[in-house]
Amino acid sequence: NAGVTQTPKFQVLKTGQSMTLQCAQDMNHNSMYWYRQDPGMGLRLIYYSASEGTTDKGEVPNGYNVSRLNKREFSLRLESAAPSQTSVYFCAGRRNTGELFFGEGSRLTVL
Amino acid sequence: LAKTTQPISMDSYEGQEVNITCSHNNIATNDYITWYQQFPSQGPRFIIQGYKTKVTNEVASLFIPADRKSSTLSLPRVSLSDTAVYYCLVVVGNNAGNMLTFGGGTRLMVKP
Numbered sequence: 535n536a537g538v539t540q541t542p543k544f545q546v547l548k549t550g551q552s553m554t555l556q557c558a559q560d561m562n563h564n565s566m567y568w569y570r571q572d573p574g575m576g577l578r579l580i581y582y583s584a585s586e587g588t589t590d591k592g593e594v595p596n597g598y599n600v601s602r603l604n605k606r607e608f609s610l611r612l613e614s615a616a617p618s619q620t621s622v623y624f625c626a627g628r629r630n631t632g633e634l635f636f637g638e639g640s641r642l643t644v645l
Numbered sequence: 646l647a648k649t650t651q652p653i654s655m656d657s658y659e660g661q662e663v664n665i666t667c668s669h670n671n672i673a674t675n676d677y678i679t680w681y682q683q684f685p686s687q688g689p690r691f692i693i694q695g696y697k698t699k700v701t702n703e704v705a706s707l708f709i710p711a712d713r714k715s716s717t718l719s720l721p722r723v724s725l726s727d728t729a730v731y732y733c734l735v736v737v738g739n740n741a742g743n744m745l746t747f748g749g750g751t752r753l754m755v756k757p
Contacts, residue, residue, distance in 0.1 A: 577747040636688025
């Protein structure tokens with residue numbers, strides 16, 4: 535039982551490159567979330583998915599796209615990376631009782 | 646969404662009880678309160694949640710007054726390993742996928 539798994543854990547990109555952060559959960563969560571956390575700051579919600587096939591914008595969606603491929607997987611895509619997107623990205627799944635379970639994070643550096 | 650306000654930071658010493666208060670003046674009738682703990686380089690970890698009065702588990706207690714406009718996370722006899730950031734969230738209580746936003750959290754430093 536891995537919980538919430540994020541890949542890759544580390545990534546370095548050049549400005550303008552694209553990439554996809556993968557998130558998979560084996561806890562049968564209906565809802566999934568993507569957050570970013572800049573150094574010394576709190577978490578900011580990028581996108582979330584209430585259920586398979588649905589996605590909604592969070593607080594800071596610009597520059598990102600998401601796909602809820604199935605119940606298990608929720609991916610985050612950066613189409614044209616910018617230095618301002620250097621951050622740690624966390625994916626989370628939410629139990630029906632409300633608790634969020636987070637992955638270990640993906641550290642992204644954009645040069 | 647109910648906005649939350651917490652102290653930015655707190656200091657304590659090992660063995661003391663620590664109380665972190667969160668204000669959520671515009672909490673709605675069906676909303677409940679959830680607290681998370683985050684260590685450096687890790688994702689937040691669920692600690693406790695409650696709707697009213699008092700909830701206790703093996704880690705902490707959560708006190709919610711009758712008007713529910715604030716809540717207090719109580720950590721008994723803290724140790725150095727409790728040094729972390731603590732976040733208060735107000736969650737809409739319909740079990741649907743909701744927009745869950747974190748505030749800045751409270752940075753707790755436990756000193757020897």
